[in-house]
Amino acid sequence: xxxxxxxxxxxxxxxxxxxxxxxxxxxxxxxxxxxxxxxxxxxxxxxxxxxxxxxxxxxxxxxxxxxxxxxxxxxxxxxxxxxxxxxxxxxxxxxxxxxxxxxxxxxxxxxxxxxxxxxxxxxxxxxxxxxxxxxxxxxxxxxxxxxxxxxxxxxxxxxxxxxxxxxxxxxxxxxxxxxxxxxxxxxxxxxxxxxxxxxxxxxxxxxxxxxxxxxxxxxxxxxxxxxxxxxxxxxxxxxxxxxxxxxxxxxxxxxxxxxxxxxxxxxxxxxxxxxxxxxxxxxxxxxxxxxxxxxxxxxxxxxxxxxxxxxxxxxxxxxxxxxxxxxxxxxxxxxxxxxxxxxxxxxxxxxxxxxxxxxxxxxxxxxxxxxxxxxxxxxxxxxxxxxxxxxxxxxxxxxxxxxxxxxxxxxxxxxxxxxxxxx
Amino acid sequence: xxxxxxxxxxxxxxxxxxxxxxxxxxxxxxxxxxxxxxxxxxxxxxxxxxxxxxxxxxxxxxxxxxxxxxxxxxxxxxxxxxxxxxxxxxxxxxxxxxxxxxxxxxxxxxxxxxxxxxxxxxxxxxxxxxxxxxxxxxxxxxxxxxxxxxxxxxxxxxxxxxxxxxxxxxxxxxxxxxxxxxxxxxxxxxxxxxxxxxxxxxxxxxxxxxxxxxxxxxxxxxxxxxxxxxxxxxxxxxxxxxxxxxxxxxxxxxxxxxxxxxxxxxxxxxxxxxxxxxxxxxxxxxxxxxxxxxxxxxxxxxxxxxxxxxxxxxxxxxxxxxxxxxxxxxxxxxxxxxxxxxxxxxxxxxxxxxxxxxxxxxxxxxxxxxxxxxxxxxxxxxxxxxxxxxxxxxxxxxxxxxxxxxxxxxxxxxxxxxxxxxx
Numbered sequence: 001x002x003x004x005x006x007x008x009x010x011x012x013x014x015x016x017x018x019x020x021x022x023x024x025x026x027x028x029x030x031x032x033x034x035x036x037x038x039x040x041x042x043x044x045x046x047x048x049x050x051x052x053x054x055x056x057x058x059x060x061x062x063x064x065x066x067x068x069x070x071x072x073x074x075x076x077x078x079x080x081x082x083x084x085x086x087x088x089x090x091x092x093x094x095x096x097x098x099x100x101x102x103x104x105x106x107x108x109x110x111x112x113x114x115x116x117x118x119x120x121x122x123x124x125x126x127x128x129x130x131x132x133x134x135x136x137x138x139x140x141x142x143x144x145x146x147x148x149x150x151x152x153x154x155x156x157x158x159x160x161x162x163x164x165x166x167x168x169x170x171x172x173x174x175x176x177x178x179x180x181x182x183x184x185x186x187x188x189x190x191x192x193x194x195x196x197x198x199x200x201x202x203x204x205x206x207x208x209x210x211x212x213x214x215x216x217x218x219x220x221x222x223x224x225x226x227x228x229x230x231x232x233x234x235x236x237x238x239x240x241x242x243x244x245x246x247x248x249x250x251x252x253x254x255x256x257x258x259x260x261x262x263x264x265x266x267x268x269x270x271x272x273x274x275x276x277x278x279x280x281x282x283x284x285x286x287x288x289x290x291x292x293x294x295x296x297x298x299x300x301x302x303x304x305x306x307x308x309x310x311x312x313x314x315x316x317x318x319x320x321x322x323x324x325x326x327x328x329x330x331x332x333x334x335x336x337x338x339x340x341x342x343x344x345x346x347x348x349x350x351x352x353x354x355x356x357x358x359x360x361x362x363x364x365x366x367x368x369x370x371x372x373x374x375x376x377x378x379x380x381x382x383x384x385x386x387x388x389x390x391x392x393x394x395x396x397x398x399x400x401x402x403x404x405x406x407x408x409x410x411x412x413x414x415x416x417x418x419x420x421x422x423x
Numbered sequence: 424x425x426x427x428x429x430x431x432x433x434x435x436x437x438x439x440x441x442x443x444x445x446x447x448x449x450x451x452x453x454x455x456x457x458x459x460x461x462x463x464x465x466x467x468x469x470x471x472x473x474x475x476x477x478x479x480x481x482x483x484x485x486x487x488x489x490x491x492x493x494x495x496x497x498x499x500x501x502x503x504x505x506x507x508x509x510x511x512x513x514x515x516x517x518x519x520x521x522x523x524x525x526x527x528x529x530x531x532x533x534x535x536x537x538x539x540x541x542x543x544x545x546x547x548x549x550x551x552x553x554x555x556x557x558x559x560x561x562x563x564x565x566x567x568x569x570x571x572x573x574x575x576x577x578x579x580x581x582x583x584x585x586x587x588x589x590x591x592x593x594x595x596x597x598x599x600x601x602x603x604x605x606x607x608x609x610x611x612x613x614x615x616x617x618x619x620x621x622x623x624x625x626x627x628x629x630x631x632x633x634x635x636x637x638x639x640x641x642x643x644x645x646x647x648x649x650x651x652x653x654x655x656x657x658x659x660x661x662x663x664x665x666x667x668x669x670x671x672x673x674x675x676x677x678x679x680x681x682x683x684x685x686x687x688x689x690x691x692x693x694x695x696x697x698x699x700x701x702x703x704x705x706x707x708x709x710x711x712x713x714x715x716x717x718x719x720x721x722x723x724x725x726x727x728x729x730x731x732x733x734x735x736x737x738x739x740x741x742x743x744x745x746x747x748x749x750x751x752x753x754x755x756x757x758x759x760x761x762x763x764x765x766x767x768x769x770x771x772x773x774x775x776x777x778x779x780x781x782x783x784x785x786x787x788x789x790x791x792x793x794x795x796x797x798x799x800x801x802x803x804x805x806x807x808x809x810x811x812x813x814x815x816x817x818x819x820x821x822x823x824x825x826x827x828x829x830x831x832x833x834x835x836x837x838x839x840x841x842x843x844x845x846x
């Protein structure tokens with residue numbers, strides 16, 4: 001392809017994305033008016049329709065998988081791409097679960113009557129048009145639709161090109177169900193994915209797109225957040241620490257650390273650095289190291305028998321059976337280390353000392369702070385939100401696990417009987 | 424100045440801003456730990472100190488005013504720049520008012536105990552480092568400090584170069600008071616203002632600055648929001664409408680429209696377009712037009728006796744004694760017009776019809792919707808927030824009048840006794 005034709009393609013793709021965004025904005029105007037019952041009916045019908053279309057979806061997915069295998073994609077990635085009857089059941093089960101969740105739209109957040117008789121209500125309303133940019137897994141396509149639709153938003157889905165056939169098959173079913181229920185099908189659209197130009201068009205579509213949420217690796221998230229002209233919500237980067245305080249129970253510390261590292265090492269709430277207070281190192285270091293090593297964890301640190309640590313290890317989000325380990329002088333040194341290297345996701349302290357627990361909880365700057373509990377609990381489902389939108393590591397709008405209410409904004413509705421404001 | 428030396432200056436200014444931002448971030452870590460009593464003591468001491476230093480502040484301000492007058496600045500702008508004893512009293516009164524407001528830090532937003540015994544609390548915490556970019560008025564310098572400090576944030580102030588001497592004098596007093604109270608004085612800093620490079624450095628300081636709020640004209644706001652790499656909150660642009668529904672009381676409509684246009688035409692909540700339903704135009708048009716004209720308002724529209732309206736008038740945020748006026752067929756047409764031309768600030772309907780009031784409230788997409796009330800009520804002080812941070816016209820994080828809680832984020836604090844997450 002020549003540089004010129006590639007530029008022409010990018011211009012065409014940009015125009016297509018803007019067209020889809022305009023259509024989504026138009027659809028969004030009517031979504032906020034749907035009743036909860038109407039939305040739930042659509043979500044349940046969509047689940048049934050995907051179950052009924054499982055054969056076509058699996059056939060489309062087989063094309064994606066074959067293409068990926070022929071391109072020599074690594075097996076772990078191919079596995080994330082692959083659908084099977086169980087995974088289809090998981091996808092449609094997710095839609096039914098979202099249907100069962102409370103509707104965030106119309107909830108009155110606060111309200112009052114002013115001395116002049118004006119009645120104020122602050123009401124949750126949909127954001128409007130939400131964009132998701134994500135990687136291989138086709139289940140995010142349906143998830144992204146479900147949570148957006150339940151919260152009254154239109155959604156623009158920019159999945160991976162490797163899942164293009166699967167995503168197209170799924171979105172086709174969703175749009176057909178919307179039409180059957182007399183809902184504007186532009187409430188969900190799949191953006192072109194052959195190159196990055198659709199991402200660029202999406203994240204710069206000011207006035208059409210209300211928020212873009214990237215779901216995927218650190219590189220994808222940084223690209224979206226740093227180049228966006230529309231608001232974004234940064235998710236997921238987690239360099240999480242567990243600090244074993246001098247007043248810790250060693251058994252508790254060991255169990256929590258092993259759980260936080262080995263339960264699912266590839267997710268963002270796994271622990272990446274263990275900080276052990278010198279005041280307890282003599283009792284705690286050996287059992288923690290040996291428990292981790294017996295589970296196949298590689299320890300990077302300065303102590304004998306560890307892989308020697310470099311500055312990079314303190315920054316590392318391994319997402320693997322690796323962990324960094326450091327001895328620290330005291331609580332202040334632990335917080336200083338976390339301030340320097342943490343990503344503001346989840347930080348934990350193990351201690352039986354009330355003053356240390358309070359100081360750590362208050363002083364550490366993160367979306368979630370755990371006292372005597374595994375970092376693995378930072379999760380929308382664990383927190384009881386029912387749906388998994390991602391974990392915000394930014395401070396504006398949403399912080400920590402995001403549920404359906406995080407896909408809403410608010411509106412002030414003020415009712416009066418002719419009040420005017422004095423000069 | 425040569426292009427080369429100007430580039431060198433820009434690099435120096437950028438380094439200075441980053442240095443100030445790093446110092447502010449360091450100060451911010453301790454601000455969140457101050458008790459409400461400590462913060463209030465500082466705010467009251469700052470008010471007293473500015474009162475005591477009134478002569479020096481007024482002398483510095485006189486320099487700014489002289490410079491502006493010599494440069495031929497228009498009188499309205501010079502007036503905004505000018506301080507006098509009454510305005511100083513207004514500034515210090517504002518600080519005392521902020522001291523009296525509830526502390527937003529530490530408020531528990533929600534919480535629960537999970538089935539496994541984990542105790543969750545979502546607690547309001549400071550954002551960290553807040554940047555304000557604003558125009559001539561020196562009172563914003565002290566306001567910006569007061570609301571940021573009360574909410575536990577460090578603040579970077581980028582005022583207008585025309586107010587440089589006044590701002591420097593005020594910030595010097597504030598920093599001295601902080602030092603006297605053993606608070607890190609880098610909790611407030613005045614950024615260089617000789618050119619735009621300090622704005623650019625501020626809005627791109629990712630990792631150091633948590634949010635930038637522009638306060639000023641539409642051009643300033645657009646520049647900040649579109650070029651920022653840090654989160655921003657868009658404020659203030661208001662093309663507000665009042666729709667006189669067929670079921671309106673004409674006297675109410677007339678009083679509300681005249682109030683919304685003439686009370687303070689230069690503020691963002693003034694009405695800029697009046698939409699009159701054809702179903703009531705015969706009774707309503709003449710009294711509304713004549714009431715507006717008797718107050719010196721120029722009406723832009725398609726009816727006889729008006730200045731002929733062009734497409735630009737429907738977009739216009741006049742901020743003057745001008746208003747656009749249009750006849751519309753019905754509620755749908757009014758909403759369609761507002762969807763097309765509105766800026767999402769405040770939209771009002773005048774009607775005695777309950778169904779119309781509900782439909783307008785629910786369907787119009789704006790920060791505030793008024794039923795039978797003046798658009799002038801969209802205001803933090805009117806809503807009872809006590810402090811005026813601006814009116815957000817974006818949907819993320821904050822929408823409508825912003826109070827102190829809008830300068831906070833949240834943190835999940837989770838206490839347990841050794842819980843681990845099952846596989």
